[in-house]
Amino acid sequence: MELNATTFSAFWADVQEIADFLTRQTRRHDADWTLPRVYVERNLSNLPRDCYEHHRSTRAGLLERTLGFTQLLLTQVGNMPMLNETLGGALGGTPGWVDRRWVAEYFQSGVVSAQPSAKDMEGRDGELLMEQLTVAWLVLYFLSVPMGHAWERVRRIADEQGGYPAGVCMAKSIGDVYRGARMNALRRAKEGPLRPGDEDLVLVLSAHPSLLSSDLLTRPDKKLTPDAGHQLGRCYALLQLRLLVALGLPLRYIVPTSSFRRAWEYALNSGRFDAGRAAADALHCLDSVFHRRTGGQSVEVLADSLESGVPPCVLGPRSGVYMLDTASPDIRFGGNRVSDRLLSTYRHRLGRKDLGTQPLLDQSEAQLAAMFVALANPGRTPAF
């Protein structure tokens, strides 16, 4: 098996299917919500035998294809700048992250409708590789086969390039911060009862609050890889946030109004911010995530942008990422993890009580709509 147009289209067809399934699951309201996984056999064993066998073979096929594809990515694409330096440029061409033939095959497969021009593609092959590796990791994750190899390669490239591209890689690293916080708490809980405390607090200054809008979750991206991959990443981040909330860990999720407006308008590709629609959507989305809320959890809106110079970020107790407000598709760099020193500074600033935020939870639809009307008129002082 080798990487060619056929393997690319087969892989991305699988990704599309999984992303659709997960997006539906992400908005579930039922109380016994759990992390959705693709083809969970445990729940299928009650099915009629032939139906069960069908699901089983589907899952086996999906797993086999994804494992094969990931292995090809890991072995055939390589670490080209290093290899080219080792071989003294024997591979030819400008040193890039991937083999050029590989890039050509990818675009020939037609998984993305428009192939960027050579100029536009310049220096972006690393981005292409990182996105595919991340999506491969996510598919394996949702198939319950956590294999870190693909993500480790992404991090290696990110360390050399100074960060992650906007999109699925950034979403995955945000999800990892939520997951890290949860695992941290569970590790402590292994020997005794779980008592969430201040040390578990997760702070978010959101740039694209998928938590408030289902349209943001499925927004189109003009990226090198299909939208399904980026959607899968956002689902991962949101699902990890839901697991964190379900465990009762403290969370402060701050949404600056300017970011929300910009992201909303960009997602819907319409010029005008519709306060009523945004309020109804936000209420629905918040309700699905916070149906069992504990005291330490809050979602707040910030009337203006934060003055203290903290970029949009997600800060866990031990790790965090900052991101650029990439409502414009032209910005390719997404963000990076924050160093320990910066993490404590940002946590201190975002944790302050005097940020002038207003709570979003426990509001009626009418109250939310009123808030959003104020947001829709940036010239006027917000009503809250």
Add this chain to the structure above:
Amino acid sequence: MEGSIVKSLAVVCISILWFRTFRLSALARWRGWRRWLVALSVLPAIVFALAMQAAYEPAVFVMALVAIYVAAEHYSGLREAARDLKEGNRRLRRNVDAVNDSVAVVSAKVREATDLVGTLLNAEGMDNWKFELYGEYKKSTRRVDGVVRYFDIDPLWWRCRSGRWAEYFKSAEDGDGTLFNALLACSATVQFVADLPFPGSRMSWSAAQFRDLLGLAWQLVVFAEVARRRNNPNKYLRVRISGAPSWMHVVDSATYQVVERHSLAQSTVRRLDKNLSTDPDRNRLSDWARRNIRTFAFRGTPGEEYLLGCLRIATLEAGEDDVLKGASLSAVLRELGMFTFIDTPGTDFIIVGKPDEVLASASIPIITRDDALTLCIEVFERFLQDYCFDPLEKAGLKDALEDGTTGNVAERLA
């Protein structure tokens, strides 16, 4: 009477003169002035013999002289031999001293070369290194960071018969040279990094690959037990899976590096800080090596996630539903190459009745095939017990468990 005494004295004098002359002459081999000495001692003998001709037959006197000559020759021959022997001894001693000096020089050079090139990691070298390393673990109070290419399993484990893990922990607690004993005495944070392969689709697992998974599971179980006894979550013990290229092992400020060759037995281990005399130098070196290891560890994923992932893939390929049921674990492990591992001669144990049993050394346990299988399965059973979610389920944290991947928590393998 007086005449007889004079004659006797003359004979005695002539005898002494002859004895001394021919002893000397034998040594001198008739050269130089000694020729005159010979002539001098022959002359009185002739005079005496002629003078005494009337009294008795001169032939008797000549016979006596010949006897004296022979005795003198013999005596001097012996003296010469003794002298030669002494001289030979002296020469020999000189040579032995010279050889000893050379040996000391060569040994120093070999020591120097070993310090530079390292110790070969054959069975003996591995044991020696392990002994040294475990000693360092016991003294360690800060951090142990190591790249692991081979997860060592204590031979004691393969000797356990009943109650397996309970028996192992009990005997290993006081057993010197076991990982459990070393880690119990160690108060440092322990982090191992291993570069294990990505399990591709339809992968057929070799004996060596199964041994890696088994070793990983075994060490994770030991880590979990040590962590329980330490009861200090800040001093974690963990394994990360990441593509760490350099095989280094840092215990506080002691830095080891393994140079890898074709096989483990051809690789060498070297303590890099051996020639550094000051603590700051040693610390700088260990700091650099530790940073390198931790960079890779940081990007990697927990060992238990990797292991559970492999088990899940094998579960699906084995056509099993739930790996936590003991009955199917054996089938899952078969997919991962357990039987290939058992039937391939290795360094962990020797199966009773196999041809290599005859060549077995005392350090390798000899066990039955059934015991080997049971012990392998029990490693994975205990791993699932330690790293799966039973304790959390009991604590009512079911929601938290519905995550396909695990930190220290796994959900049932579906």
